[in-house]
Amino acid sequence: MATTWLATLRTTLARLADQVGEGVAVDVETLAAQLESESPEAAELGDALSPTLEEFEDVISGLTEAFGLAPSTLLIALGRGAEIGELDPVVAGALGDVGEIRALTSSGTVTIEKDGRSTTLIAATTVGAPVGPVRIAWPGREDVWLCAVAGTPVVAARAALERILPHVGVSRAHLRTAPARPRENAPTALHAALLSIDPTADPDLVMARLEGWRAALEQLHRGAVAIHWEQS
DSSP states (O other), X not given: OHHHHXXXXXXXXXXXXXXXXXXXXXOHHHHHHHHHHHOHXXXXXXXXXXXXXXXXXXXXXXXXXXXXSOHHHHHHHHHHTOOOOOOOHHHHHTTTTOGGGTTEEEEEEXXXXXXXXXXXXXXXXXXXOOEEEEEXXXXXXXXXXXXXXXXXXXXXXXXXXXXXXXXXXXXXEEEEEEOOOGGGTOOEEEEEEEEEEOTTSOHHHHHHXXXXXXXHHHHHTTTSEEEEEEEO
């Protein structure tokens, strides 16, 4: 597993070497330590990882500048062959201040207003363990929730909804996908049948949160997935 990850990482960095510009220099020793603490593959490699980081130091700097991700997160994703998307401006602007978003590879952020309260919802993909929805501290924002999972757009959207639905008060639901039609260049439709809502929950609040999460997820996947609610 670790050797495959390293081989994929080296191949990808070599392929991208002539496609990136200059970036802020990375500290190889610090990056190696971060990788070993954040990635089981890197931890297994130990000292065998540093020569690759030294060899491709300039490429890593350029890619970090281009994608705007934490360097360790970027390398973990490249070694796994994972898709790298784009961090939205809210998340990108707080990357150095909020530890919980360090492992994110793409994100979509929506802020909803209800009863005078502002709530920020962040849907994301990650190289870390799935998380959320969980409330996190955020400079200048009072109520921020993060849901982060791994996978391709359809897989990630479904995994996120499986976490989000019970969290917002949907006690029973059924998810199904309708494949996109290539000729129409349409998004894959993800249908969520809302079969039962917690009787103690405020239905208006449930729907407000669902709409917020839908917007965040669709923003995250940049039009690749369209989410539809079906109420019984």
